[in-house]
Amino acid sequence: DGGITQSPKYLFRKEGQNVTLSCEQNLNHDAMYWYRQDPGQGLRLIYYSQIVNDFQKGDIAEGYSVSREKKESFPLTVTSAQKNPTAFYLCASSGGPLGGKNIQYFGAGTRLSVL
Amino acid sequence: EDQVTQSPEALRLQEGESSSLNCSYTVSGLRGLFWYRQDPGKGPEFLFTLYSAGEEKEKERLKATLTKKESFLHITAPKPEDSATYLCAVQALYNFNKFYFGSGTKLNVKP
Numbered sequence: 670d671g672g673i674t675q676s677p678k679y680l681f682r683k684e685g686q687n688v689t690l691s692c693e694q695n696l697n698h699d700a701m702y703w704y705r706q707d708p709g710q711g712l713r714l715i716y717y718s719q720i721v722n723d724f725q726k727g728d729i730a731e732g733y734s735v736s737r738e739k740k741e742s743f744p745l746t747v748t749s750a751q752k753n754p755t756a757f758y759l760c761a762s763s764g765g766p767l768g769g770k771n772i773q774y775f776g777a778g779t780r781l782s783v784l
Numbered sequence: 785e786d787q788v789t790q791s792p793e794a795l796r797l798q799e800g801e802s803s804s805l806n807c808s809y810t811v812s813g814l815r816g817l818f819w820y821r822q823d824p825g826k827g828p829e830f831l832f833t834l835y836s837a838g839e840e841k842e843k844e845r846l847k848a849t850l851t852k853k854e855s856f857l858h859i860t861a862p863k864p865e866d867s868a869t870y871l872c873a874v875q876a877l878y879n880f881n882k883f884y885f886g887s888g889t890k891l892n893v894k895p
Binding site for chain 1: 788793815816818820825826827828829830833871873875880881882883884885886887888
């Protein structure tokens with residue numbers, strides 16, 4: 670089945686620790702995104718990537734880092750510089766900016782909490 | 785400023801009681817408007833995309849419509865399994881990768 674796989678489902682971070690959230694897609698999509706969701710708020714864009722080896726900051730990139738070494742994979746690292754990391758993290762992908770449709774499809778999410 | 789506002793924040797309906805959810809938006813050029821359903825602890829599930837004013841899409845008990853300033857998600861004779869949070873997002877014409885999300889409407893349908 671084609672889709673987006675996020676892991677782990679739950680993650681706990683200790684003070685001063687970096688943690689990495691995994692996102693893999695087998696939809697052959699060019700573009701991938703990371704969003705953060707907090708209660709009562711809309712999804713906020715952290716980073717996005719239109720193509721391998723290229724990525725751009727979103728609205729709330731501070732304290733986060735990403736890489737895009739393969740088309741299928743877009744891992745997100747939450748660094749110790751992110752002082753309020755507790756949130757639900759969503760990865761999405763889309764067919765890319767070209768063409769008529771640019772629907773984003775989402776993974777099941779990773780819930781990150783601070784110990 | 786580009787933004788999306790959804791109302792109401794929460795909606796409680798009896799089974800079979802039809803209603804509408806609103807998504808109003810301000811964006812400098814609309815490329816597309818998207819509706820998603822999100823169940824607790826899950827990722828958003830794509831429902832509809834609308835591209836131009838006057839366009840309508842239907843799926844089972846749901847119907848989405850679009851004007852130049854807002855979109856409605858009409859729910860006809862809802863069932864308890866329609867209970868979820870419904871998210872609206874708009875894609876800006878000038879930046880394919882910019883999607884503005886509303887904070888959602890939490891729908892609760894009582895049997």
